[in-house]
Amino acid sequence: MQEPTLLLLTALxxxxxxxxxxxxxxxxxxxxxxxxRTGTLYGALERLQREGMVRVEREEVVDGRARKVYAxxxxxxxxxxxxxxxxxxxxxEAERRLAxxxxxxxxxxxx
Amino acid sequence: MEQEREGSHVxxxxxSTPAALRLALRTLPRSARAAQASELAAIFAEATAxxxxxxxxxxAADVAGHGLRLRVGLGGRGRADGIVAKAAPLAxxxxxxxxxxxxxxxxxMLMNQPQFDQLSPSDKVMxxxxxxxxxxxxxxxxxxxxxRWGAARVLASAGVLGQAGALAWALPEATGSRSFMVGxxxxxxxxxxxxxxxxxxxxxxxxxxxxRGAAAGIALLSLLPxxxxxxIHYPNEMALAVGFMWVLPMLLALALAxxxxxxxxxxxxxxxxxxxxxxxxxxASLTSPSAVAAGGVVLVALAAAWRSRSLRAxxxxxxxx
Numbered sequence: 078m079q080e081p082t083l084l085l086l087t088a089l090x091x092x093x094x095x096x097x098x099x100x101x102x103x104x105x106x107x108x109x110x111x112x113x114r115t116g117t118l119y120g121a122l123e124r125l126q127r128e129g130m131v132r133v134e135r136e137e138v139v140d141g142r143a144r145k146v147y148a149x150x151x152x153x154x155x156x157x158x159x160x161x162x163x164x165x166x167x168x169x170e171a172e173r174r175l176a177x178x179x180x181x182x183x184x185x186x187x188x
Numbered sequence: 189m190e191q192e193r194e195g196s197h198v199x200x201x202x203x204s205t206p207a208a209l210r211l212a213l214r215t216l217p218r219s220a221r222a223a224q225a226s227e228l229a230a231i232f233a234e235a236t237a238x239x240x241x242x243x244x245x246x247x248a249a250d251v252a253g254h255g256l257r258l259r260v261g262l263g264g265r266g267r268a269d270g271i272v273a274k275a276a277p278l279a280x281x282x283x284x285x286x287x288x289x290x291x292x293x294x295x296x297m298l299m300n301q302p303q304f305d306q307l308s309p310s311d312k313v314m315x316x317x318x319x320x321x322x323x324x325x326x327x328x329x330x331x332x333x334x335x336r337w338g339a340a341r342v343l344a345s346a347g348v349l350g351q352a353g354a355l356a357w358a359l360p361e362a363t364g365s366r367s368f369m370v371g372x373x374x375x376x377x378x379x380x381x382x383x384x385x386x387x388x389x390x391x392x393x394x395x396x397x398x399x400r401g402a403a404a405g406i407a408l409l410s411l412l413p414x415x416x417x418x419x420i421h422y423p424n425e426m427a428l429a430v431g432f433m434w435v436l437p438m439l440l441a442l443a444l445a446x447x448x449x450x451x452x453x454x455x456x457x458x459x460x461x462x463x464x465x466x467x468x469x470x471x472a473s474l475t476s477p478s479a480v481a482a483g484g485v486v487l488v489a490l491a492a493a494w495r496s497r498s499l500r501a502x503x504x505x506x507x508x509x
Contacts, residue, residue, distance in 0.1 A: 097235055117388065
């Protein structure tokens with residue numbers, strides 16, 4: 078799973094959101110590193126809908142603008158949980174190995 | 189004040205929609221425009237609210253990219269997006285592998301200066317240009333491996349522009365076959381550049397695992413005929429083999445189109461770059477450039493019709509299910 082997809086699914090994990098809110102959430106979750114633009118976001122949401130991972134929760138009109146509110150579908154939640162477990166396993170293994178790494182001696186650190 | 193106006197009056201696809209967005213929305217196919225324009229305009233309006241002209245243009249360009257992808261049959265049902273995303277790094281790797289021949293040729297000639305001096309100025313420009321392009325593709329491949337697609341796209345665009353400039357300069361003075369000059373220098377690069385741009389941003393990430401292996405494999409495969417040329421001394425037959433060997437993976441991908449994985453189809457698509465460098469110019473010299481161009485147009489039209497038909501069939505299945 079590529080990072081933008083992971084971030085989009087994560088942004089939808091707690092509650093349904095509309096397009097622009099998703100853009101903001103993705104930027105926030107990634108500390109501003111990933112910024113999805115309008116066309117990219119829409120294309121990604123279309124693809125995730127086709128794959129059954131995301132569904133349209135409802136359509137609403139705000140300030141005269143029609144917009145869709147997207148929600149995480151069950152297959153999307155499963156895929157996100159699997160990806161999270163995979164990343165957690167990698168992170169735990171990295172931490173375990175780092176902990177076993179010999180610490181540099183004071184003399185080595187000064188050298 | 190003006191920035192606020194830019195962002196705050198674009199709620200629907202009407203007269204108040206900014207010109208940049210109106211133009212961008214025109215890139216969408218008619219049916220997609222009818223279905224998506226309203227929401228795209230709504231997201232666009234919020235994303236650009238209070239922001240400057242540059243931000244508006246960037247967002248509009250991204251919408252145009254989405255529309256153009258839909259126009260060429262990407263972004264619909266099926267595996268096309270995934271195939272293009274996997275094929276792009278493979279095609280870049282193939283370009284690097286094929287370019288090794290030119291690097292070796294330039295090094296050998298520079299070691300034997302009189303041989304290099306005998307080249308016409310246009311041949312020198314073309315050779316050095318193709319070697320420079322190989323270096324550019326190598327850097328692009330490195331960027332793709334680490335997931336820096338934005339930088340890779342910018343560099344590839346600059347490289348293709350440079351190659352086009354060199355070709356425009358050299359072509360009027362050309363002494364050899366112009367078909368080979370265009371094929372050697374520009375066709376594969378143009379194809380790979382279009383592939384790179386066609387990959388949706390959300391599917392562009394680091395090239396990992398088996399995809400890295402495939403990228404290395406296709407580069408090695410492109411070197412194989414050069415190695416065979418050193419031991420098999422049938423230049424005409426080997427030239428044909430080098431030119432047309434890439435038809436085999438394309439045929440394999442077509443044969444396995446329905447049940448093959450994305451990887452096989454991506455390998456077949458990337459192989460087009462190999463065919464463009466030597467196969468198409470060889471075919472042009474055996475027939476005529478206009479016949480090859482006409483054949484290319486027919487093939488592209490057939491591919492577009494096939495893609496359009498399969499998209500419609502997928503839509504019907506989705507509606508029926």
